[in-house]
Amino acid sequence: MLVFPNAKINIGLHIVEKRPDGFHNIESCFYPVGWKDALEITEADQFSIEFDGIAIPGNQSDNICVKAYELVSREYPLPPVKIHLLKTIPIGAGLGGGSADAAFTIKALNYLFKLGISFEKQLSYARRLGSDCAFFILNRPTYCFGKGDQFESIDVVLREKWIVLVNPGIHISTIEAYAGVEPKPGESDLRNLLKLPVAQWKGKVKNDFEATLFAKYPLLEEIKEELYEQGALYASMSGSxxxxxxxxxxxxxxxxxxREFRVWQGILS
Structure with missing residues (x-):
């Protein structure tokens, strides 16, 4: 079975507070975009996973797709499978590519082996794998809060708008990103701000990570300003x-x- 895990962007991101468990509560609108990996899962004599495309750091056994398979297999009878992941979504780029791969592994196993896992249980599995994973079970524009794994419907319609994503190849870990942020509630309710026309979002819809990361990596701010120079209605950093x-x-x-960077561009749906 072949599926295509897609990326997401964050439209606005407030770091509200640090939680007792060490995570942070956030507020953000997650919006799916068309930059995609390719994930193939087939039944096999023994379990294996292989990668192509962008190099994935770490041991194969620690890959989030492996963890998704192991999580499902604890409760459902799964045969050994071969997982082949073609990685094209940049890593450490704020696009949720790894989280998407995990969520699509759960969905693909459910469909391929007719497991009958309920939607709510798929969400539960995904939440155990990572803060962003559950969003990709939904995979539609969503207001996310808590660790980013609690959801509320939001009416943000960007259909037929054109998006350009620019990745300069700077890997920013979650630990690095959060180290420079002082949690505090957003100055305005993001849900209300996103009711404004897109052209009015500039200066109002903010990503809290930008202040410290732009200071550390000035190239990121330069890219944002260039997007505005090229006529963007709104530009922002995605995630952390x-x-x-x-x-x-x-x-x-x-x-x-x-031309020096990775670029993906296309129509929003």
Whole structure:
């Protein structure tokens, strides 16, 4: 079975407070985008996993897709499988690529082996794997809070808008990103801000990670400003990683403008 785990962007991100368990409570709108990995799962004589594309750090046994398989297999009869992951979504980039791979592994196993796992149980599995994972079970524009794994419907419609994502290849770990942030409630309710026209989001819809990470990596701010120079209605860093995105009214081809970096561009749905 072949599936295509997609990335997400964060439209606004407030770091509200540090939790007793060491995690942080956040407020953000997660929005799916079309930058995708390719994940193939087939029944096999023995379990294996192999990777192509962007190099994935760490041991194979620690890969989040392996952990997803092991989690499901504890409660459901699964045969050995071969997992083949073609990695194209940058790592440590604020796009949730690893979380998407895990969530799509759960969904693919459920479908391939007709396990009948309920939607709520799939969410539960995903929440145990990582803070962003559960979003990719939903995989639709969503207001996320708590650790990023609690959800509320939100009416943010960017259909037919054009998005350009620029990744300069800077790997920013979650630990590094949170080290420079002082948690505090957002100045305004993000849900209300996102009711404004996209062209009015600039200066209002903020990512709390930008202040310290832009100071540490000035290139990120330069990319954001260049996206505005190219006519973006709104531009921001996504999540805690180094990808900067711009939302446009009309189709753009900015591959030459950002030719030194990884660029994905396409229509939002």
């Amino acid at each position: 990683g180094s990808t900067i995105f711009g939302i446009f009214d009309q189709e753009q081809d900015l591959t030459e403008v950002f």
